[in-house]
Amino acid sequence: MENMGDWEQKNLLHELTQGRELARQLQGHLSVPASSHETREFLVTKILTSYEKALSMLQWSSSVGEPQHTGGAVLRMSESPPSLAGSPRSEDSDPEHRDASRKRKAVAGWTQQVRVSPGVGLEGPLDDGYSWRKYGQKDILNAKYPRGYYRCTHRNVQGCLATKQVQRSDEDPTVFEITYRGRHTCAQGSHINPPPTSPEKLEQINNNMDGLQHHNNHQPPQNQQQSQEMLLNFQATLKVQTENLDTKEKAFPSFHFASTSNTEKQVFQAPMIDSSFVGSYSPSFMSPATSGANYFSVSPSRMSGFGGNQQHFQSCDSELTEIISAATSATNSPTVGFDFPFGQEFDPNFTFDNTGFFS
DNA sequence: ACAATTTGACCTGT
DNA sequence: ACAGGTCAAATTGT
Numbered sequence: 001m002e003n004m005g006d007w008e009q010k011n012l013l014h015e016l017t018q019g020r021e022l023a024r025q026l027q028g029h030l031s032v033p034a035s036s037h038e039t040r041e042f043l044v045t046k047i048l049t050s051y052e053k054a055l056s057m058l059q060w061s062s063s064v065g066e067p068q069h070t071g072g073a074v075l076r077m078s079e080s081p082p083s084l085a086g087s088p089r090s091e092d093s094d095p096e097h098r099d100a101s102r103k104r105k106a107v108a109g110w111t112q113q114v115r116v117s118p119g120v121g122l123e124g125p126l127d128d129g130y131s132w133r134k135y136g137q138k139d140i141l142n143a144k145y146p147r148g149y150y151r152c153t154h155r156n157v158q159g160c161l162a163t164k165q166v167q168r169s170d171e172d173p174t175v176f177e178i179t180y181r182g183r184h185t186c187a188q189g190s191h192i193n194p195p196p197t198s199p200e201k202l203e204q205i206n207n208n209m210d211g212l213q214h215h216n217n218h219q220p221p222q223n224q225q226q227s228q229e230m231l232l233n234f235q236a237t238l239k240v241q242t243e244n245l246d247t248k249e250k251a252f253p254s255f256h257f258a259s260t261s262n263t264e265k266q267v268f269q270a271p272m273i274d275s276s277f278v279g280s281y282s283p284s285f286m287s288p289a290t291s292g293a294n295y296f297s298v299s300p301s302r303m304s305g306f307g308g309n310q311q312h313f314q315s316c317d318s319e320l321t322e323i324i325s326a327a328t329s330a331t332n333s334p335t336v337g338f339d340f341p342f343g344q345e346f347d348p349n350f351t352f353d354n355t356g357f358f359s
Numbered sequence: 360a361c362a363a364t365t366t367g368a369c370c371t372g373t
Numbered sequence: 374a375c376a377g378g379t380c381a382a383a384t385t386g387t
Contacts, residue, residue, distance in 0.1 A: 134364060136379055149378065153363090165378090365384065373375080 019050030130184060132164060144170045152186055160186035
């Protein structure tokens with residue numbers, strides 16, 4: 001609530017510190033012949049991510065530097081209240097929209113695509129380590145497969161507004177588009193390392209598969225164990241593709257959100273998502289128009305022993321909408337292990353004041 | 360029994 | 374009216 005100004009600085013500091021830690025780790029790995037290439041590569045990726053984040057934070061504050069310093073009055077809670085049912089808000093949006101392009105503005109923000117190349121057989125979209133409860137499924141017109149709607153399991157309990165949508169790609173059945181929206185405000189376990197067994201994930205996967213597969217479900221639900229094992233050695237390529245809504249505008253490292261009004265735009269910086277996904281996201285800062293896409297190769301081999309550690313970070317992230325497409329699923333847990341080493345400095349308090357955007 | 364999922368109805372913005 | 378998103382009762386799984 002108070003010192004908002006410090007907030008970003010804090011995050012920046014955190015990011016840089018984390019990057020330093022990662023670099024140190026990498027340094028350590030370099031002297032250890034046993035460390036795998038994958039591990040090193042992964043660390044490098046993480047380091048780069050840290051840099052990117054830090055840079056984007058700087059750019060964000062410098063180029064924009066106005067919206068966020070306020071006490072937060074500017075931003076609205078945004079996001080359609082996930083769980084409100086009858087709240088008729090026939091607000092008048094804005095009379096003028098731009099050319100009704102092809103797609104609806106939807107809640108686009110940026111699209112991440114995580115491609116996992118596990119050889120074969122991995123199924124199910126990755127799970128970020130959070131618990132989700134499916135609350136609906138719908139057929140989308142253009143989509144061949146239905147879209148699944150999930151919300152954080154603790155929605156009612158802790159008011160966690162996080163939700164996600166899972167949609168299987170039309171053309172590449174191996175690809176799942178997962179759209180995350182809202183931030184996790186729950187204090188649930190770490191996404192970092194889904195404990196020994198994350199049945200939830202598997203269940204979800206199965207469900208998704210069921211729902212998403214129209215005809216052939218050639219895959220019996222019993223890849224759980226397999227999946228887990230796969231987790232130990234999988235290779236993933238994270239493809240991040242920033243996709244902005246129809247609002248063309250150039251996209252900067254930061255994310256732009258067009259509010260309902262044409263002229264208003266909120267720019268947000270991606271919160272710390274590092275631990276959420278495999279290689280951490282890395283917003284592609286290329287021109288969105290050209291469809292910037294970054295590919296990350298992540299090959300988590302083994303985490304520094306993570307058999308039973310379970311720390312809960314409550315650094316909830318993803319306050320915007322992230323779309324993640326995962327191919328053949330896979331997972332994230334393994335990689336994540338790398339996070340905790342430096343995660344000690346997560347601030348439970350660093351909550352964003354309110355990051356609402358478009359109202 | 361409880362909790363999560365399923366599924367059609369309902370709601371809201373194009 | 375339609376499409377997408379959410380609710381909620383019924384159903385299924387643990």
